[in-house]
Amino acid sequence: MASAKRRFGAVRKLPSGRFQARYLDSDGVMKAAPNTFARKEEANRWLTMTEAALVRGDWIDPSRGRILLKDYAERWINERPKLRPRTIALYRQLLRSHIVPKLGGITIGDLTTARIRSWRTELMAGGVSALVVAKAYRLLRAVLNTAVKEDELIRKNPCRIPGADKEESAERPVLTMVQVFALAKLLPEQFQAMVLVTTFACLRWGEVTALTRADIDLKARTVRVVNAYGEVEGSGLELGPTKSRAGRRTVSIPEAIVPTIRKHLDDFVPADPAALVFTGVSKARPPLRRNNFAKLVGWRTATAAVGSPGLHFHDLRHTGNTLAAATGASTRDLMTRMGHDSARAALIYQHATARADKAIAEALDAAVRAMKDDDQDQDDDPEDDATGVPAPV
Structure with missing residues (x-):
């Protein structure tokens, strides 16, 4: 019995024995699936999913994603005129050293979450710091976000690895005021x-x-x-x-x-x-x-002398932000002083100050408890008189 003819698209068997799925786009142009299929059922399933996406209005022609990641990423940087020179230099360095060697020759339409996960794992196994890996991942995600939302070259961003964008940086040192003046x-x-x-x-x-x-x-x-x-x-x-x-x-x-x-x-x-x-x-x-x-x-000699070897110059700003937050300044005031558009950094310093304040309160509480224990011990001392005052020796 002959199989029913599809109302959307067509499947044909190629000389290689594999199956090709094709369909007419909105302009009446015959388009082929980006890859062939081992079985006819797989080709039919691809056409069914394609038709459903077209009906929903979220279908993107796979051929639009046939641009190499290295070419698209370079264009992405060039088309962002508001980037600061140092940021541009950082992005180019991340692309050149960490993204292009493994992923640059792949078209953005062929990038998958599994492939990006493997790339990230290879970077970390190769000794690249967690901080740099996070920066490279965030850059890649930003590039592909543009491919999804603005250029509509791919349907969804494959950068979907939980926590991959987080920088697990070591806590930077904070100087005391005495150390700041001593360092100067x-x-x-x-x-x-x-x-x-x-x-x-x-x-x-x-x-x-x-x-x-x-x-x-x-x-x-x-x-x-x-x-x-x-x-x-x-x-x-x-x-x-x-x-x-x-x-x-x-x-x-x-x-x-x-x-x-x-x-x-x-x-x-x-x-x-x-x-x-x-x-x-x-x-x-x-x-x-x-x-x-x-x-x-x-x-290096000076920072070691004040008891903070390994201190970076940028840690002076970190110290200043911490001291400012300790004054009880509002989030908005801290944002203005630090020169931030977002409240995120200001909140970090406020939370750090709140933790430190809680630690101070707990230390004071421990001191009060110790004092009360001493008083109790003196009250129980048989050599004390009834007034609680130590008896004369």
Whole structure:
């Protein structure tokens, strides 16, 4: 008995013995399935699912996903003009070193969750840090999200691995105020104010190195953040706007650090309002470079001396954020001071402060309990008189 003719699409047997599924698209063009099938039933099932997707309106022609991931990812970066130079450099490095070698030659339509899971596992087994793997995964997910939502090249994003986007970074050190001032004094005089401004104004490296004399108002005790330096691979330093719109801000600084800043301006900064506040040591006063700063100022020796070996310069901002949160500032105020569009970072510091405050309360409670126990022991001492006062010896 002859099988019933399909009302949508057709299946034909190829000379190879495999089966091909074809259908007419909305433009009347005959389209073939992206792959052939070992059995006719499989080809018929593919046509049934394709028809259902067309009826729902979520069908995407598989041929649209026939673009190599490396080509699409490169185009993705190029079409995002608002990315900062340093971010572009990071994305290109992640693509070149961690994504393209294993996945770049695969079309985005052929990427599956299983394949991405294997790629991630290989990276971690190869010694790539969890932090870098998470960054690479988030970049890949962002690229494929655009392929799904904006370009409609694939139907769903295969980056669906729970927890793969999380950075399990080690907790960074936080200095005490005493350590901050001690660290500043251990550095060459030209860089002492830089430590204090970075910490107490909660600045990023690129922000503090881009400060000009005009950005410092000692009378009002404020630091204005407008621009930031970014290091771009192949281009060197580039001066541009802050990391985000929220990054443009004016931050108040404590009175206690004003004398140090004033002395720095008098001794090391030209009167020109456009002069950089913190620079290299040569007469040309070049902008500071992150990669040689530690050697220039004896950073490792100084941080070890204050009891915090391994401290990064960025940890000064981390310290400043923590100190600011400890004052009880609101989430909105912390966001403004830190230069964040999102409340996420501010909440992290507030939660950390809340945990520390709880630990202090528990320690005080333990001290009170110990005191009461001592009092109870004295009350039970047979050598004490009835008033609870120790008997004279």
